[in-house]
Amino acid sequence: MGVLHDAMTPKRSVPPRSTRQRQAVLSALHARGAFTSARDLHEALEADGVAIGLTTVYRALHVLNRTGRVDVIREKTGERLYRPRPEDGHRHYLVCRACGLSKVVEADAVERWAENVAEATGFAEVEHTVELTGVCGDCRVGPAARDSAG
Amino acid sequence: MGVLHDAMTPKRSVPPRSTRQRQAVLSALHARGAFTSARDLHEALEADGVAIGLTTVYRALHVLNRTGRVDVIREKTGERLYRPRPEDGHRHYLVCRACGLSKVVEADAVERWAENVAEATGFAEVEHTVELTGVCGDCRVGPAARDSAG
């Protein structure tokens, strides 16, 4: 699966502050390997004894997305799922519909294609969303033993 | 922008019935060139004197999507937008963020890429979503004179 490719991030005169909550969200996100929803993240945090409001989790995820620290995908239902971005530049993912396992996939071909389309059509500020889903090897055998692990 | 690629449509023993409402939805969809939301479609229909429930519009769009008559994309907000499918096989679209204008784009490169990824990773039943957005030539000059025309 892929990424909601963020367009021009309007420059922020003041950098985001470093707060306990924001660090906790990013850390909790790293603790999970797989794509996670805001609500799941919130539950996990509270379960770990971290006091944090759901609103704040959403806000933190927005910031992290704007600053390029996390990638976002959308489920069929429309729910947003987050995952820390491996390195610099955005990525695309292939996600198992049964267990949530996600793999980063090579997508240079898509990047080039998107650029070409932009040129050919005369559209400006072209963004792309590319997502792949499927059923992973494990799940083809014994469907979804795990939960949302990845 | 692209398509929520529908996986295996489970075979339907009984074919969908032909109803006044379903025909009206498809026809209204063709009347508009651009991607349209279920609600907008419903309003347009009622404005045309077609008595139809919103629920039915949603149902009709589901059916039309299942049977491959319409393509679906998602806005940033998550709202689903529908457009009649040009011909056979699914398509991908480039949509203007300012005015809604949509163009079908050539995406063979993406199709091949998706197939290759599927093979390489050993995932089964791989589906893809590919969406492009940008700002069209007209809108670069005078931003969004029109509405949601396309």
Added chain:
DNA sequence: GACCTTACGATAATGATTATCGTTTGCGAT
């Protein structure tokens, strides 16, 4: 420590989509 601004968070609101469920209707069979 004072100050200003950003961030928090409990709570309410939003809004698209889906579920309910009694009524209507397409349509194949009689």
Added chain:
DNA sequence: ATCGCAAACGATAATCATTATCGTAAGGTC
């Protein structure tokens, strides 16, 4: 034409992720 029944309809309520509010708390700088 009419019967019968599953499919379709539609008014209404429910769902549920996300966003808006707004008073309070706390970074960060001088």
